[in-house]
Amino acid sequence: MTESVRGDGGVLKNSEGKRFMFDYVPDVFRKQYAETEEEADRWYTDADNNRRPPELLPRDEVARAINTEVKAGRGTPNGGVYLDIASRLPADQILKRLPSMYHQFKELADVDITKEAMEVGPTCHYVMGGVETIPDTCASPYVKGLFAAGEVGGGMHGSNRLGGNSLSDLLVFGRRAGLGAAEYLDSRGGAAVAIDEADLQAAIDAALAPLSATDGENPYTIHHDLQTVMGDLVGIIRNADEVKDAIVKLDALKARAKNVSVAGDRVFNPGWHLALDLTNLLLISESVAKSALIREESRGGHTRDDFPTMDPKWRQINLICKSDGTAVEVTQQPVPTIPTELLSLFDRGELKKYMTEEELTALPEEKN
Amino acid sequence: MGYKAKFRVYRGDGEQGGLENYEVDVNEGEVVLDIIPRLQATQTPDLAVRWNCKAGKCGSCSAEVNGKPRLLCMTRMSTFDENETITVTPLRAFPVIRDLVTNVSFNYAKARQIPAFAPPTDIKAGDYRMQQIDVERSQEFRKCIECFLCQDTCHVVRDHEENKESFAGPRFFIRAAELDMHPLDARTDRKSFAKAERVCATSPSAAPTCVPSTSRSPTTRSSL
Numbered sequence: 001m002t003e004s005v006r007g008d009g010g011v012l013k014n015s016e017g018k019r020f021m022f023d024y025v026p027d028v029f030r031k032q033y034a035e036t037e038e039e040a041d042r043w044y045t046d047a048d049n050n051r052r053p054p055e056l057l058p059r060d061e062v063a064r065a066i067n068t069e070v071k072a073g074r075g076t077p078n079g080g081v082y083l084d085i086a087s088r089l090p091a092d093q094i095l096k097r098l099p100s101m102y103h104q105f106k107e108l109a110d111v112d113i114t115k116e117a118m119e120v121g122p123t124c125h126y127v128m129g130g131v132e133t134i135p136d137t138c139a140s141p142y143v144k145g146l147f148a149a150g151e152v153g154g155g156m157h158g159s160n161r162l163g164g165n166s167l168s169d170l171l172v173f174g175r176r177a178g179l180g181a182a183e184y185l186d187s188r189g190g191a192a193v194a195i196d197e198a199d200l201q202a203a204i205d206a207a208l209a210p211l212s213a214t215d216g217e218n219p220y221t222i223h224h225d226l227q228t229v230m231g232d233l234v235g236i237i238r239n240a241d242e243v244k245d246a247i248v249k250l251d252a253l254k255a256r257a258k259n260v261s262v263a264g265d266r267v268f269n270p271g272w273h274l275a276l277d278l279t280n281l282l283l284i285s286e287s288v289a290k291s292a293l294i295r296e297e298s299r300g301g302h303t304r305d306d307f308p309t310m311d312p313k314w315r316q317i318n319l320i321c322k323s324d325g326t327a328v329e330v331t332q333q334p335v336p337t338i339p340t341e342l343l344s345l346f347d348r349g350e351l352k353k354y355m356t357e358e359e360l361t362a363l364p365e366e367k368n
Numbered sequence: 369m370g371y372k373a374k375f376r377v378y379r380g381d382g383e384q385g386g387l388e389n390y391e392v393d394v395n396e397g398e399v400v401l402d403i404i405p406r407l408q409a410t411q412t413p414d415l416a417v418r419w420n421c422k423a424g425k426c427g428s429c430s431a432e433v434n435g436k437p438r439l440l441c442m443t444r445m446s447t448f449d450e451n452e453t454i455t456v457t458p459l460r461a462f463p464v465i466r467d468l469v470t471n472v473s474f475n476y477a478k479a480r481q482i483p484a485f486a487p488p489t490d491i492k493a494g495d496y497r498m499q500q501i502d503v504e505r506s507q508e509f510r511k512c513i514e515c516f517l518c519q520d521t522c523h524v525v526r527d528h529e530e531n532k533e534s535f536a537g538p539r540f541f542i543r544a545a546e547l548d549m550h551p552l553d554a555r556t557d558r559k560s561f562a563k564a565e566r567v568c569a570t571s572p573s574a575a576p577t578c579v580p581s582t583s584r585s586p587t588t589r590s591s592l
Contacts, residue, residue, distance in 0.1 A: 104423055107442055108399065220409035264414025267381070268466040270415025 080121030136179030159300025216261030382464030427515030
């Protein structure tokens with residue numbers, strides 16, 4: 001379900017038919033969002049004099065709002081909320097602007113979005129955080145020759161990747177990674193990296209193990225259990241007890257994943273691919289859970305029930321996860337300071353919402 | 369209401385193989401691409417299949433269901449009778465790699481033979497200007513998701529391996545048309561090139577399998 005349904009006029013309603021998003025505009029954004037439905041409706045054609053509808057709040061806000069409405073008993077029969085564009089745009093406009101949405105809902109759910117509302121709910125969509133890289137080249141500071149760009153990389157979107165920015169991220173940093181990789185190769189003058197034969201053989205043996213093991217577990221069962229742990233305990237709303245429980249359960253899953261069996265051979269074998277992926281899935285899950293426990297605040301996609309507000313002190317910290325192959329260790333690292341020429345472009349009132357007292361006193365003169 | 373469905377799925381590498389029988393749970397609202405991963409998880413972990421978006425947009429999960437070229441993610445289980453045996457086989461037009469996965473490189477080889485967009489020589493990049501209505505004509509063809517179901521349907525390539533050298537197939541007719549109708553493409557020989565390449569225009573067999581074109585409303589489709 002693309003965000004452009006809301007951008008084109010679609011609105012979110014609970015089971016009482018109310019446009020509940022008006023109740024969920026956070027203080028940091030209050031000035032940018034319409035206060036009444038009338039004002040919101042005028043925005044589509046006159047954005048200069050009206051503010052945007054709250055349905056267009058960043059996705060993490062919308063996800064939390066939907067979550068709260070459903071938990072309060074105002075959700076739809078299938079546990080979501082209603083997204084209505086049928087009552088907002090004429091049918092031919094909907095077909096013209098959203099043909100693939102129309103098709104998808106008609107073909108897969110027998111829902112005609114020109115006549116009725118859709119049931120929607122939050123889902124896993126994008127991973128915030130990832131491989132740490134040097135921004136200019138997308139090179140890893142730890143592993144020579146490793147380059148990462150796009151969703152796999154971290155440090156670009158902070159706690160909340162905004163709509164549309166994934167594409168621009170790919171274009172800009174994809175290019176940088178390509179140039180960075182080419183430069184790195186040139187700097188080596190074409191010399192190949194020396195690999196220890198024993199290391200290589202160990203990697204081969206580890207990769208092939210699931211195919212020869214006979215009494216191991218089905219990787220799909222472990223994968224399913226992993227999804228349950230992360231979905232239930234490290235989901236949209238987190239709290240210390242549940243995340244701690246997740247970390248314990250992840251340890252047990254790691255042990256199970258050491259002994260998996262898959263039938264078949266090496267040609268296009270999805271079971272074997274999953275067995276190999278399990279190690280990485282568990283590594284990421286452990287990193288996410290441990291970081292979620294340490295970060296005692298709520299920011300963007302990370303919401304802590306027990307620490308519901310943003311803490312300016314935490315804004316200055318990145319959580320870096322490292323593993324020696326047995327367990328993930330998380331360390332705190334300062335976020336680089338924003339260059340003064342960029343800082344001076346910000347409205348002082350906005351910066352006050354996010355910065356510590358020390359940072360605010362150190363700010364340069366405000367430009368007008 | 370959930371029920372158990374009977375499936376027959378091709379297993380093999382093209383040289384050796386055959387249809388295997390399975391019985392598998394089906395829940396309300398599911399598509400064939402819900403069933404295949406369930407088979408992998410519970411009965412046969414090495415069942416090879418390509419899939420990605422599960423929403424009819426990436427074109428990865430092309431296969432034949434009861435002999436008809438379909439996207440597995442867009443084939444609803446509710447279109448079958450509960451007692452019906454559903455047969456899933458790989459695209460017949462292309463060599464099998466394993467089970468439901470085929471080698472579709474024929475299409476990439478043909479794509480390379482069609483000259484790319486030729487930029488206008490008298491306008492520099494950044495100064496291109498096009499009218500919306502002129503862009504729309506060509507843009508319909510850009511919606512192709514390269515699922516190759518139309519290629520698979522085309523009896524000229526599907527049933528005659530020897531034709532593959534001379535015929536490119538319906539997908540490339542769309543590609544030729546897209547470039548021909550591009551308001552700024554500088555080549556004037558798109559139509560004659562397509563004819564020479566024998567992308568074939570006489571058989572209407574390919575049209576019903578195309579997902580992007582069937583999602584257009586009747587009014588838009590008639591403008592093509």
